[in-house]
Amino acid sequence: MQDTAPPTATGPESATPYTPTARTVPTRAKERASYDRELVHSILDAACLCHLGFVRDAAPVVLPTLYGRVGERLYVHGSTGSRPLRNARAAADPGLPVCLTVTHVDALVLARSAFHHSINYRSVVVHGTATTVTDPEERRIALDAIVDQAVPGRSRDARPANTKELAATAVIRLDLDEVSAKVRTGGPNDEPEDLTLPHWTGIVPLTRGYGSPVPAEDLDPAVGVPEYLRAL
Template structure:
């Protein structure tokens, strides 16, 4: 929206996106936020119900500056998002990248990349946008799959709800690198370093009723 490159390349920090600790790990860089969001598809969506917090795992996809979250029309957060005011939410995505083992128990930590999005979620009511959002969800989770599955029909689209959350109030937090032991601990005899952690995909398991002549597609076997 702004003409200045710096504003276009970063989200504006707000009171609730500036962390109270480890501020040096926080970033508002748009490209970094997009990269972290695009590298996952499972988020934790928080909302308030009867004054108390609720956090549920949900699938999401990013399209430009908007996140789409999928769910049935009967689920709690989606009902709230259908009301006129929308639903205040906090959507968080966390990649665990490593266990960081210091010589001292105190300095043990993890390497991670996370994004926290604050905003008001709204139901997507436009049929064309909802259909496009569902395609984006399937394609984001399994690239190549939209062209290799039966598209949703009108009845299925009517039974599915999608909520949208715009990327305005957003921050990323990243920790990388090795342990940070205190100088007086460097001579201790304990191994120290990082145990890398990743998400791994196994061999595709065909459904019992799959025609055996249909081979697993390349977009799965090369993942």
């Protein structure tokens, strides 16, 4: 398959929602589903870890991995010997069918009844076909995006991969075509008959934070903490 430049969503197109499909319409809690492009992008951009699902030898496999977003594409990288990347190369055109998910857990929701306990979350599910990236320039863009997804600005402050490292690294891409977000907010949904029960109820917020950077033991003391790390 011929490589093409990463697509971007700008102007009126960026406000166009994703089109629901049979695979992206949930069977439960449909009111929590959204196809808003900006919401999907915000959920993806606030994370760096995804779970990539595919079928190998007639059995499902789900792997946690880092990713990067460039416009309307997601990129995943790994060893050329890793299962999904090897399967993407070996799969017949147009590539390897996958499902990629990203989830943020924002709060624990504690109800009066065990049945109504829940979590507040933001999630994205992407269905599609992953293809191997072979174009050198797109590979460079993809690898920089994966680094910057974890730590914005880091790709400009690190040695780029050399020829040997690039030869050992495979990159696959997944277009954001069949996409949905799902979000839960708010407190518990207790049954009316449970409202007088003497059990604590409410939410326990969960937050993600960064600690102070810890320098490597062999770091030159003259090298200070860069501004992009201070800004985390």
